[in-house]
Structure formats: structure tokens, C-alpha cells
Amino acid sequence: MKKIKKIAIIGVGFMGGSLAIALKKTFPRIKVSGYARSSKSYSRLKGLRITNEVSRDIKEVVSNADIIVLALPIYAIVDAFKKIKSSLKKGAIVIDLGSTKKVIEDKAKKILPKGVRFVGCHPLCGSEKSGAQYSQKGLYENALCVITSSSKNSALTTVKSLWKKLGSRTVVMSPSKHDELVSTISHLPHCISFSLVQTVSKKSMKYVGGSYKDLTRISDSPAGVWADIFLSNKKNVLGDIKKFIVEIKKCVSLIEKGNKKKLTSWIESANKKHQLMPKNSCER
Amino acid sequence: MKKIKKIAIIGVGFMGGSLAIALKKTFPRIKVSGYARSSKSYSRLKGLRITNEVSRDIKEVVSNADIIVLALPIYAIVDAFKKIKSSLKKGAIVIDLGSTKKVIEDKAKKILPKGVRFVGCHPLCGSEKSGAQYSQKGLYENALCVITSSSKNSALTTVKSLWKKLGSRTVVMSPSKHDELVSTISHLPHCISFSLVQTVSKKSMKYVGGSYKDLTRISDSPAGVWADIFLSNKKNVLGDIKKFIVEIKKCVSLIEKGNKKKLTSWIESANKKHQLMPKNSCER
Numbered sequence: 001m002k003k004i005k006k007i008a009i010i011g012v013g014f015m016g017g018s019l020a021i022a023l024k025k026t027f028p029r030i031k032v033s034g035y036a037r038s039s040k041s042y043s044r045l046k047g048l049r050i051t052n053e054v055s056r057d058i059k060e061v062v063s064n065a066d067i068i069v070l071a072l073p074i075y076a077i078v079d080a081f082k083k084i085k086s087s088l089k090k091g092a093i094v095i096d097l098g099s100t101k102k103v104i105e106d107k108a109k110k111i112l113p114k115g116v117r118f119v120g121c122h123p124l125c126g127s128e129k130s131g132a133q134y135s136q137k138g139l140y141e142n143a144l145c146v147i148t149s150s151s152k153n154s155a156l157t158t159v160k161s162l163w164k165k166l167g168s169r170t171v172v173m174s175p176s177k178h179d180e181l182v183s184t185i186s187h188l189p190h191c192i193s194f195s196l197v198q199t200v201s202k203k204s205m206k207y208v209g210g211s212y213k214d215l216t217r218i219s220d221s222p223a224g225v226w227a228d229i230f231l232s233n234k235k236n237v238l239g240d241i242k243k244f245i246v247e248i249k250k251c252v253s254l255i256e257k258g259n260k261k262k263l264t265s266w267i268e269s270a271n272k273k274h275q276l277m278p279k280n281s282c283e284r
Numbered sequence: 285m286k287k288i289k290k291i292a293i294i295g296v297g298f299m300g301g302s303l304a305i306a307l308k309k310t311f312p313r314i315k316v317s318g319y320a321r322s323s324k325s326y327s328r329l330k331g332l333r334i335t336n337e338v339s340r341d342i343k344e345v346v347s348n349a350d351i352i353v354l355a356l357p358i359y360a361i362v363d364a365f366k367k368i369k370s371s372l373k374k375g376a377i378v379i380d381l382g383s384t385k386k387v388i389e390d391k392a393k394k395i396l397p398k399g400v401r402f403v404g405c406h407p408l409c410g411s412e413k414s415g416a417q418y419s420q421k422g423l424y425e426n427a428l429c430v431i432t433s434s435s436k437n438s439a440l441t442t443v444k445s446l447w448k449k450l451g452s453r454t455v456v457m458s459p460s461k462h463d464e465l466v467s468t469i470s471h472l473p474h475c476i477s478f479s480l481v482q483t484v485s486k487k488s489m490k491y492v493g494g495s496y497k498d499l500t501r502i503s504d505s506p507a508g509v510w511a512d513i514f515l516s517n518k519k520n521v522l523g524d525i526k527k528f529i530v531e532i533k534k535c536v537s538l539i540e541k542g543n544k545k546k547l548t549s550w551i552e553s554a555n556k557k558h559q560l561m562p563k564n565s566c567e568r
Contacts (some may be wrong), residue, residue, distance in 0.1 A: 124493040144491060171491075181491055184484050189495040192476055194554040195532040198297040199524065200468050205561045207428060207455075207465055211473040214498045219558045224550035230539050230547060241536055242484065245529060248479040252525055255514050263514060267507035270478040274503045277489045 001161065006031045008065035010058065010080055012045055014127055015097050016071030017135030020050045022166045025137070035061040041132075048132055059087040067162070070096040074228035078103055082112040090115040093155045097121055099182060099225075100233040101148040101175035117155035120148040120175060122182070123168060128220035141167035149173040179192075187229060191241055193219040195224075224271030285445065292349035294342065294364055296329055296409055299381050300355030301419030304334045306450045309421075323414075332416055340526040343371040358512035361388055365395040370515040374399040377439045379404055383466060383509075384517040385432040385459035401439035403514070404432040404459060406466070407452060412504035425451035430466075432459040467520030471513060475525055477503040478510075510545045 007023055009016045012034040023032050034051035035058050036042035045054045055061045062068050062084045070077045077096045088094070092115060098104050101120045108118035125143035127134070145168040149156045156172070162171050174180070197219040200212070230237050254263040291307055293300045296318040307316050318335035319342050324393035329338045339345045346352050347369045354361045361380045372378070378400060382388050385404045392402035409427035411418070429452040433440045440456070447454050457465070481503040484496070514521050538547040 024435060125493065126493070126495075144493070146491070174557070181488055183489050185492045185496045186481065189480065189499045191532065191535050192480060192499065193495075194551055195528060195535055196476060197474065197554040197558045198531045198534075198550075199472065199528045202557070202560055204447075204465055204468050207408065207430070208469045208561060209428070211410075211477075212469045213561070214501050215473045215476065216558055216561070217498055218495045219554045221555075223548045223555055226291045226551050227544050227548040230535075231542060232545060234539055234542070236538055239534060241532060244479060244483045245532065248475065248525060248529065249483045250482075251475050251479055251514075251521060255518055255522055258515060258518070260511050260515060264507045264511040266482075267478055267505075267510050270481040270503045271505075271507055273486070274481045274500055276486055277497070277500070 001030075001158070001165065003026065004030055004066045004158075005068045006065045007069065008035065008061045008256050009051065009071060010035045010061070010084070011069075011071035011076070012041075012051060012054075012130060012132045013071060014129050014134045014136075015123070015139075016069065016141035017048070017050050018137075019069060019071065019097070019127040019166075021135055021137050022140050024052070026052070026165055027265035029140065030075050033061050033065065045132060048135070050135055058083055062092075063087045064089060066092060067158075068092060068094045070094065070098075070263045070266045072096075072098070073222075073225045074100055074232045076228075078107045078111075081107055085111055085113055085116075088113065088116045090219065092116050093158060095117045095121045095159055099126065099186065099229045101146075101166060101178045103232040105148060109134060117153065119155050119159040120178075121159065121163070122148070122157070122162070122178065124182075124186070126186075126221075128218045130194060130222040130225070138167075143168050145170050146178050147172045148178045179233050180236050181242050187233055187237045188240040188244060190218055190221060190226060191230070192244070193217075193221075199260045285311065285314075285442070286447065288350045288409070288442075290315055290317060290324065291351045291353065292317045292319065292345045292461065293335065293355060294319045294368070295353075295355035296320070296325075296335060296338075296416050297355060298413050298415060298418045298420075299407070299423075300353065301332070301334050301416035302421070302423035303353060303355065303381070303450075305419055305421050306424050308334070308336070310449055316347065317345050325484045328417060332419070334416065342367055346376075347371045348373060350376060351442075352376060352378045354378065354382075356380075356382070357509045358382050358384055358387060358516045360512075362395075365391055366509045369395055369397055369400075372397065372400045376400050377400045377442060379405045379443055381407060383410065383470065385430075385515045387460045387516040389432060389459040400559055403439050403443040404431070404462075405443065405447070405448075406430045406480045408466075408470070410470075410505075412502045414506040414509070422451075426453065427451075428453050428455065430462050431456045432453075432462045463517050464520050466515050468524050471517055471521045472524040472528060474502055474510060475506060475514070475521065476528070477501070477505075554559070 032054045036045050123145040145163045146169045304316050315337045317337045320329050407429040428449045
């Protein structure tokens with residue numbers, strides 16, 4: 001990490017802001033520079049002091065950066081490639097924190113200039129919160145960061161080492177494999193959570209307990225970010241929702257038939273399967 | 285509460301055990317007696333010391349009790365009515381902690397003898413945990429207890445006052461209204477949680493983060509208890525699952541069409557609706 005002098009963060013929200021805090025703490029000699037699109041976010045970022053500098057000029061922010069982090073919604077990452085491509089220095093590493101990877105990797109290959117390396121990253125510690133004001137110290141500590149790269153090279157080594165130094169665990173897989181995986185463990189749960197909130201009447205909400213609260217926490221997740229996630233991982237998400245509907249219809253059928261024995265077995269198999277979940281994955 | 289000398293608990297598991305702890309703390313002069321069905325649970329309850337006495341004779345446990353608490357799965361509560369009916373003293377109050385109320389209230393009316401009063405209770409602070417060893421001090425403090433009673437009488441007043449002294453908030457509604465309510469805020473989330481666990485592959489579980497963890501916490505809930513809940517609230521639960529499937533299919537259709545604007549609006553309306561949830565309901 002000795003050669004890294006400046007890291008630029010485009011999109012200093014919950015994820016980008018928390019990353020800025022972690023970078024400043026871990027690498028006090030690296031300059032962390034944040035891009036603010038609006039004058040409002042410029043003032044807010046200046047006030048929060050989570051980056052060393054804030055600028056409203058995206059080209060200036062990235063021009064002499066060694067690593068550029070795009071912490072934006074999926075299609076905004078693709079737009080950012082276009083905006084920054086001519087200002088990147090040779091040898092710069094561009095990473096993103098997006099929740100789907102295939103679309104981004106494909107666009108990165110097409111848009112980014114030669115001499116610039118792209119490494120897709122997805123730290124599995126997102127939150128329903130959005131905005132730099134919610135930035136969390138220690139968000140990335142012990143979080144699992146999926147790195148998607150089709151080829152081994154020095155940029156991959158640098159990025160891996162960066163996450164490890166921030167306290168994250170890392171795993172490398174292909175963008176397609178990643179998108180399949182997160183569709184089932186993250187995108188499907190979000191779709192379910194949004195749908196559950198839509199189903200329950202406002203009147204009933206007065207009485208909700210722990211189960212409803214747990215299942216709907218992530219329904220606060222930002223709409224713009226999640227529309228992009230669903231659309232950029234369409235095939236996997238639709239496939240998983242369909243599988244889930246098949247499963248919930250099994251439950252419907254067992255209740256309709258009044259088959260207590262089979263219904264009990266079905267729930268028991270869910271109990272047992274859930275017990276297989278490792279206890280040490282990302283704690284958020 | 286001055287006239288209450290003995291409270292019997294049939295089913296000293298997570299809910300019944302936590303109630304025993306609360307009763308002993310709040311009413312040190314009342315004797316709390318627990319029934320243990322097997323020799324194994326007898327030894328365990330003796331060891332845990334959460335009741336003043338433990339007995340394997342259900343008739344003896346209830347015979348001179350002023351209040352009898354049935355903390356059992358739904359159909360086991362119905363069976364217990366039959367087992368205890370001839371041993372109850374005149375004026376005794378029978379309450380239950382079951383998660384559906386109509387079936388139980390109907391059976392109580394048919395089975396329990398005259399002179400014994402029944403008041404259905406459902407404290408909305410259940411857990412995925414089961415067993416007396418998980419009993420929690422303070423479980424009922426600030427929890428919302430739904431009391432289902434069709435008529436105002438001194439038994440209702442006594443039971444209400446009991447819960448209030450344990451720190452619970454109370455609300456009175458009809459058994460049918462209760463069953464409709466909990467179907468949507470609790471039974472539907474459980475059905476969803478069990479189905480989600482069944483959908484996700486064992487291999488993917490290695491990578492799960494907060495969203496999957498939150499949505500599947502309650503999939504650990506005891507199978508016997510939940511089969512009874514679904515079956516005893518069949519009509520409401522099936523109706524709510526169907527409404528939920530309609531809702532998730534809206535999401536499917538918006539993703540299929542690639543309609544980013546409408547998909548964003550749909551998620552935004554979930555965001556807004558979730559914000560209406562009161563912050564002070566049962567914290568588990």
C-alpha cells in the first residue's frame with residue numbers, strides 16, 4: 001500500500017462515508033478525497049469531516065487518485081465510468097461497491113481506458129440506512145467483502161490487501177457467480193420485505209412485535225439503489241422469487257389440507273436448515 | 285390481587301418459564317406451581333428453580349389454584365381443558381398464552397365447568413426460542429398483551445391488572461379480531477421466514493449477511509407450536525399469504541417490464557409505509 005497516496009470516493013453516503021472513516025483511521029498518510037455532486041452535499045460533507053477534502057469537481061477528485069471508489073447505485077456507477085474515464089491517471093485502480101457485478105464489470109471493460117484497472121467489490125455489510133450522516137466507524141471490520149475479478153493481477157492483490165487491512169474478510173469469485181449468490185441471500189429478502197410491508201394494513205402496524213419488525217427492517221432501504229439492483233440482476237432475482245413462491249405455496253397446500261404431520265415436518269426441515277447458517281458472517 | 289394465593293403454570297417453557305420468573309418477582313407471597321409432564325422436564329424444572337414447586341400431577345397442580353395459566357401449543361391447550369376441568373376449584377380463572385384465540389375460546393366455553401372463568405391472553409413477545417432454560421427475566425415488561433374476552437367481568441379485571449403489574453401494556457379485543465390481526469403481523473411473517481430458508485441453498489448460506497439473518501431469525505420457531513398456529517388460524521393465514529403473493533407478483537411484473545420509475549415508486553411506498561410503524565411496540 002506504500003505507493004497509494006490518494007483515494008477518491010465518488011458517492012460519500014453510508015457505504016462510502018463509512019469507508020472514508022476506515023481509510024483515514026487505517027492509513028493516516030493517504031489523502032481521502034470525496035466528491036459532492038450538489039452544494040447541499042458539499043456543505044454536509046465539509047461539516048462531517050469524514051474525508052480529508054471535498055470537491056464538487058469530479059474530474060479534479062479522480063485526476064491524481066491512485067484508487068477511485070465508486071459507492072453509487074448500479075447505473076450511476078456506469079454513468080460515473082463515462083464521466084471520469086478521461087481524467088484517470090495511468091495505473092489507477094477503479095473499484096466499486098455495487099450490489100450486482102456483471103453489468104458493472106461488462107461496462108467497465110467497455111468504457112474504462114487501457115492502463116486503468118477495474119476490480120469489482122461488494123462488501124456484504126450494507127444497511128437500510130442511506131446518507132453520509134449514518135456512516136459507521138468499524139462497518140467493514142469482520143465484514144465479508146466479495147471481490148469479483150476474472151483475472152489475477154497486481155490490482156487484485158492491492159485491493160484484496162486494502163480490504164484485509166480494513167479488517168474485512170475477502171472472497172474472490174466471478175461476477176456471474178456473485179450475482180447468483182446475492183440474488184438469493186440478499187435481493188430476494190429485500191423483495192420479500194418490501195412486499196410484506198405493502199401487505200400489512202396501516203391499522204395493524206400499531207400492534208407489531210419482533211417478527212414483523214425483523215422482517216421489515218430492510219424495507220427502509222433506499223428505493224433508487226434497490227430498483228437498480230433488481231433491474232441489473234433481473235434474471236437471477238426473478239428466478240429466486242419464483243422458487244420462493246413455489247415454496248410458500250407448499251405451505252399453503254399443507255395448511256389447506258390440514259395435514260399437521262407434514263406441516264410440522266416442513267417447518268422442522270426449515271428449523272434444521274437454518275441451524276446450518278454460520279454464526280460468524282457479517283453482523284449487520 | 286390480594287385473594288390470589290396460588291398460580292399454576294401448565295407448560296413451563298420459554299413463555300411459561302418467563303412468566304413464572306415475573307410472577308415470583310412481582311408477587312413474592314403468591315405460590316407459583318409448575319406442572320412437568322415428563323420425569324426429564326421435572327428434573328430440569330426442579331434444577332432451574334423458577335417456580336416455587338414442581339409436580340408431575342396435573343390435577344394436584346391446578347386443584348387449589350386461583351389462576352391457571354396454560355402456556356402450551358394451541359391444540360395442547362384444548363386437551364388441557366379436558367384434563368383439568370374436573371379438578372378446578374369454583375371461582376378459578378383459567379388463562380392461556382396461545383397465539384390464536386378463536387378456537388381456544390370456543391373450546392373453553394364448551395369444556396370448562398360453570399363457576400370457572402376463562403380469559404384468553406396473548407402476550408406479543410414470543411420468541412423463536414423454546415424451553416424453560418431460555419426463560420427471560422423481564423420478558424413481559426413493556427410487552428403488549430392482547431386480552432380476548434367477549435364480556436366484561438371481574439375475571440377480566442383481575443387478569444388485566446395482573447399483566448399491568450408485570451409491566452405489560454394491555455389491549456382488549458374479540459378472539460376473531462385478534463386472530464385476523466396476528467395472522468397478518470405474525471403468522472404471515474413466520475410462513476415467509478420458513479419458506480425463505482427452504483428456498484436458499486445450503487451452499488449460499490456461507491455468505492449470508494444481515495438481511496437474510498433478520499428475515500430468518502424466526503425460522504427457528506418450534507415446529508409443533510407453529511403447525512398448530514397455522515392450522516387453528518387457517519382462513520386468515522391463507523388469506524394473508526394470498527395477499528402477499530399478489531404483492532410480490534407486482535414486484536415481479538415491474539422487474540420483468542424493466543420499469544425503473546414504477547419499481548422505484550413501489551419501493552418508495554414501502555419505505556414510507558414502514559416509517560408509520562410505531563417505535564414503542566414489543567421489543568423482541
